[in-house]
């Protein structure tokens with residue numbers, strides 16, 4: 239068992255507790271929380287104390303590309319289409335072991351930032367392998383590409399091969415999903431086929447959507463049309479689909495997203511870095527769309543500082559904390575397990591210096607990160 243006492247405990251679903259504590263059982267779940275005096279201290283429990291710490295639910299990063307961690311600072315292309323092309327060249331030049339090392343480094347960087355759950359998209363499978371080996375939590379969405387409609391069957395066959403290799407690593411702590419990459423890399427038949435496949439296999443879907451102006455008028459999106467409405471019509475975006483970015487959306491798109499039951503991964507720093515603009519966060523939330531925050535890859539934003547995303551999104555205080563934790567979990571459909579400190583939930587926790595809790599810029603490093611009741615980083 240593990241007992242953590244801190245100057246303040248922030249359950250998110252209840253008001254903060256001064257001089258609080260959390261008790262974690264051997265199954266990695268929260269057994270008790272409250273004021274320090276009220277929480278039992280069983281003999282034999284490991285006791286950690288943070289007299290100047292704020293204990294919060296582990297942060298949820300709703301969009302990462304952990305296999306690209308080694309490419310930080312290596313793509314300075316200012317134009318987005320060129321940037322994408324350059325990423326492809328850099329990935330083609332990356333050996334499999336390098337993807338694995340990058341993913342492992344990425345998982346550790348997440349933990350250092352107090353992030354205990356990631357929604358990661360990639361093509362190498364390395365992020366799921368790294369999460370499994372290190373004991374992390376997340377959803378890994380295997381990417382599928384294929385702009386040529388004639389190669390749809392081959393793309394699906396390749397996806398199935400990748401999933402059958404990766405599925406032994408999946409568990410309730412590490413889920414496997416699929417990601418038809420983006421409107422400019424996936425043909426219309428492939429979108430339909432992946433959607434049907436995901437429904438049949440009960441796999442969650444993530445898509446890059448309405449990220450840049452170039453989304454319109456390329457590949458599958460009818461020229462001048464709405465990429466959001468198009469992927470909803472194709473059956474790709476529905477209940478539980480994680481839509482990444484959603485910057486170039488109009489009022490009708492927002493209403494359609496709200497009705498579809500899809501969620502959004504909001505990546506304000508990445509959108510800004512690529513000059514895509516600003517996603518309409520307030521309007522999406524008003525429409526009832528679950529929205530979580532994501533860093534995107536370190537190639538876009540330079541680091542894994544998720545709290546900087548809350549500031550870039552214009553959030554602060556308990557609202558920022560809620561977006562970083564419970565709302566992120568809700569966007570991933572995991573809010574019954576993580577995202578708040580409640581008895582019976584998974585013990586995914588982070589402790590930050592009290593003075594730094596709502597200051598996202600350095601020092602942003604967590605003093606302690608716990609995943610499923612196990613100390614991941616100290």
Ligand SMILES: [Zn+2]
Nearest residue numbers: 446482534535
């Ligand atoms: Zn991305």
